[in-house]
Amino acid sequence: MLDGKKLYQSLSVFGSLSLALTIPWIVFKVCRAVCLKRNYHALMRKVVVITGASSGLGEALAHEFYKQGCQVVLCARRRQELERVRSDLLRTHPTVPTIPPIIQPLDLSDINSLPSHVEKILAITGRIDILINNGGVSHRGSVIATQPDVDIKIMLVNYFGAVALTKAVLPNMIKNQSGQVVFVSSIQGLVALPERSAYCASKHALQAFSDSLRAEVAAHNISVTVVSPGYIKTELSRNALTGSGAKHGEMDKTTESGYLPEYVASEIGRAVVQKKKEIVVCTFLPRIAIFLRKYLPSVYFSVMVKRAKKAQLK
Ligand SMILES: *[C@@H]1O[C@H](CO)[C@@H](O)[C@H](O)[C@H]1NC(C)=O
Ligand SMILES: *[C@@H]1O[C@H](CO)[C@@H](O)[C@H](O)[C@H]1NC(C)=O
Numbered sequence: 001m002l003d004g005k006k007l008y009q010s011l012s013v014f015g016s017l018s019l020a021l022t023i024p025w026i027v028f029k030v031c032r033a034v035c036l037k038r039n040y041h042a043l044m045r046k047v048v049v050i051t052g053a054s055s056g057l058g059e060a061l062a063h064e065f066y067k068q069g070c071q072v073v074l075c076a077r078r079r080q081e082l083e084r085v086r087s088d089l090l091r092t093h094p095t096v097p098t099i100p101p102i103i104q105p106l107d108l109s110d111i112n113s114l115p116s117h118v119e120k121i122l123a124i125t126g127r128i129d130i131l132i133n134n135g136g137v138s139h140r141g142s143v144i145a146t147q148p149d150v151d152i153k154i155m156l157v158n159y160f161g162a163v164a165l166t167k168a169v170l171p172n173m174i175k176n177q178s179g180q181v182v183f184v185s186s187i188q189g190l191v192a193l194p195e196r197s198a199y200c201a202s203k204h205a206l207q208a209f210s211d212s213l214r215a216e217v218a219a220h221n222i223s224v225t226v227v228s229p230g231y232i233k234t235e236l237s238r239n240a241l242t243g244s245g246a247k248h249g250e251m252d253k254t255t256e257s258g259y260l261p262e263y264v265a266s267e268i269g270r271a272v273v274q275k276k277k278e279i280v281v282c283t284f285l286p287r288i289a290i291f292l293r294k295y296l297p298s299v300y301f302s303v304m305v306k307r308a309k310k311a312q313l314k
Pocket of ligand 1: 046126127129176178
């Protein structure tokens with residue numbers, strides 16, 4: 001009887017304690033959701049330039065920002081594919097109040113042409129609020145088997161292309177004292193893998209560039225977001241350049257079982273809304289790799305040696 005009473009008392013203490021914790025937690029969650037919704041609303045009518053918009057993550061990003069009411073500017077090499085994405089956008093979200101997308105074919109590796117493409121965009125939209133540097137190409141092959149031309153090509157598209165485009169867009173953002181630049185890097189911008197030297201190097205370079213840029217443009221009210229996703233189910237591995245510069249042509253198993261581009265695009269959307277400085281979108285294993293590289297490098301080095309051996313045996 002006494003025990004029952006004690007039990008009841010401790011239960012009610014426990015109950016009110018957890019209530020005292022739960023209510024603020026719920027309030028916090030609700031506030032955050034309201035805030036996020038308001039911030040998403042702020043995306044309305046923003047001009048968002050997306051590179052690599054003809055497929056994969058870029059295409060998913062186009063849908064993500066278009067359905068938030070942004071004016072998306074789709075950039076990639078293939079005009080026909082951009083037109084397909086544009087008509088998909090117009091068809092898929094007919095109920096949301098949207099602004100028709102614009103297409104601007106461009107080749108990131110032709111860095112000297114990029115300023116004139118930006119001028120063309122500005123002539124139509126008047127401003128660029130958000131630039132998403134997403135376009136890129138991957139690499140498959142050992143260092144020794146990779147032609148220096150391939151290293152240069154990959155660096156040119158993934159790194160110099162993004163750098164040149166950003167430089168072309170920045171003056172407009174500075175003039176307006178507002179703007180956001182997003183760089184789609186990769187887990188491989190944080191930890192390097194064997195047989196991917198050129199890709200990893202280009203993404204590491206992007207990370208460093210972004211950190212410098214972020215500090216410099218903060219005074220102009222411009223924010224810089226770096227996104228490091230793990231494997232995404234796209235054509236990236238199929239289109240990866242091999243040592244000779246040919247296309248890899250296969251969908252890797254890791255890519256096949258990767259995240260859906262729509263998921264990564266919505267994570268990027270949220271990071272933009274919250275003006276996050278960096279986000280890492282990945283599963284447990286890559287997180288361990290990042291941790292090991294930083295805090296237990298010798299373990300990371302020996303795991304990578306094994307991985308390289310396995311790749312060479314194939
Ligand atoms: C400046 O940026 C704000 C916020 O994105 C935008 O609403 C406004 O139209 C921009 N103005 C100019 C002149 O670029
Ligand atoms: C900074 O930019 C945001 C939009 O990105 C704008 O709403 C805000 O007014 C700007 N702040 C200043 C101080 O210009």
